[in-house]
Amino acid sequence: MKMKKPKFKQTETGMLPEDWEVNTIGNVCKSIxxxxxxxxxxxxxxxNTGDISNGQVLKKxxxxxxxxxGQAKKRIKINDILFSEIRPINKRYAFIDFDANEFVVSTKLMVIRCNNIIYPKFLYYLLTEIKMLRYFQMLAESRxxxxxxxxxxxxxxxxxxxxxxxxxxxxxxxxxxIDNKLILIQKQNHTLESIGQVLFKHWFVEFEFPNEKGKPYKSSGGEMVDSExxxxPKGWKVSKIGKEFETILGGTPSTTNKSYWENGNVAWINSGEINKFRITEPTAYITKEAVDNSATKLMPKGTTVLAITGATLGQVSRxxxxxxxxxxxxxxIENKDISSEYIYLLIKHRIIGLISHQTGGAQQHINKKNVNELDIxxxxxxxxxxxKKMMSSIFKNISINCFESQNLSQIRDSLLPRLMSGKIRVPVEVRA
Incomplete structure (x- = not known):
């Protein structure tokens, strides 16, 4: 049977299917x-605001x-929407789909609770669609x-x-x-990462790597020698990051020179990207001229990156x-003898100690010298x-998953506004 072409009507929010209504946020929910x-x-x-991000509760x-x-005041419950009042474009929001009796949230988080006019998760998707976030950000900056x-x-x-x-x-x-598929990919990646970290610790902290007979080296009597x-283990050595690897400190091309930031094809990231599990896309693109006339340098794929100051201090990514x-x-950057996988896991393991020994003053930070002088x-x-042979397949699978997640997220973000405006309609009969 041929589907009837849907009719649309002009509304305050644009063209909508004729059987849809328009209402205000305040009429379908309230702030609790x-x-x-x-x-x-x-x-x-x-x-707190930093404990939720892009739909997920990061801390439990x-x-x-x-x-x-002092700001720990607000009670929440299942189906509430948490939304940071500060910088909405930073995506500090989450949907509470679990029993939250043992949670208290900051007064800097809006707790939004729906009435019976709207399905809670539907409002959540409306509020977190990118155009709505940009509008919220514009309102925030106007105050x-x-x-x-x-x-x-x-x-x-x-x-x-x-x-x-x-x-x-x-x-x-x-x-x-789509979201569930993204969550599954994320869980797979964190499982793979955990395997890598466990193996790294087993081999290079506990020294229980397999000996020539396949038995744990240290507990089987493997010879140990003193060091810094x-x-x-005998035959191993202690060196320093700066002696073994090239380290690169980034830079920012002049933001007043607009030509550096227009029509460029060189990827560039800011330190906020280091919060990400893996970095698969840049913050911006800059021109070759911008690179030539600034302190920034191109780093190859596989480089371990760490944030050395500000809110992201101590974050490590790849x-x-x-x-x-x-x-x-x-x-x-890796060298021909020491793999990028080893560098990444090493820095993840040592970063807390590096920061605790080097930070100080009003603005906590570490510098390139601190990193270069780290004993390894x-x-x-x-x-x-x-x-390296063990880790390369694990890291390759993580990389494949990250790009799949990126592509899936782009599809989701392109579909979301069209679904929420009725331009694409999913037949109600197919719902589970």
Missing amino acids: SQTYNFKDEYQIIFL SYMDIKNLP SGTFPQITFDIIKTIQIPIPNLNEQRTIVRFIEN LGMI IEIDTCANQSVIGI LLPDDSRMLKF
Whole structure:
């Protein structure tokens, strides 16, 4: 049977299917400021703005009530939407799809609770669509204050499209199928990363790599010798990062020279990208002229990058593309004898110690000299080669997954606004 062509109507939000309605954010939900009662609690999970990102709750660890900061006030429950008031474009938001009785959140997070007009997850997708985020950011920047900030009173008059509840649920399920695939890829990658970290620790911290007979080296009586880093296997050596590897400190081309930032084809990242598990796309593209006339340098794919100052201090990632970086990023490049996989896992293992020994002053930071002078353990060539062979397939699978996730995210982001405006409609009959 031939489907009837849908009819559209002009509304305050643009062209919508004729059976859709328009309403305001304030009419379909409210901002909740229910204070948490700590009377019978000793420990609680506190969520600040930095503990949620792009739909996910990043922290679920308990802390003592007595150690809670002053802004730990708001109670939440299942189906609430958490949305940071500060810099909405930074995507500090999450949907609560779990029992949240033991959670308290910051007063800097809006707690948005839906009424029966709208399906909670549908509103969540509306509020987090990129055009809406950009609009929120514009509103935030138009206000005077220390930070770009929005409040519920500012956004409650914004008009949004509302299909019937059945169609809302169908749209949500369609998007959730993509989101679930993205979550699965992420879990696979974190499992692979965990395997790499466990093997690294087993071989290069506990020294229980297989000996010639396939038995754990140290516990089977393998010979150990003294070194600057303590007892290490015979034949291994201690060196320094700066002696073994090329390290690159990034830079930022002049932002007043617009030609450096227009029609470029050289990838460039800022330190905010180091928060990502792997870096598969740049913050911006710059021109070759920009590279030639600034301190920034091109780093090859596979380089380990770490943030050396600011909010991302101590974050470690790995670039999956050739890219330049800004001055808050240091790159450590592999050499022909020491694999990039080993460098990455080594820095992940040592970064906390490096920061704790070197930071100080009002602005915590580390510098290139601190990184170059870091003592590192280097195994014999045979052991390094065997470890590289094991890790290369793990890291290759992580890279493939990251690019698949990037492509899937781009498809999702292109479909979302069309689904939310009725330009693409999913038949209600196919819902699960």
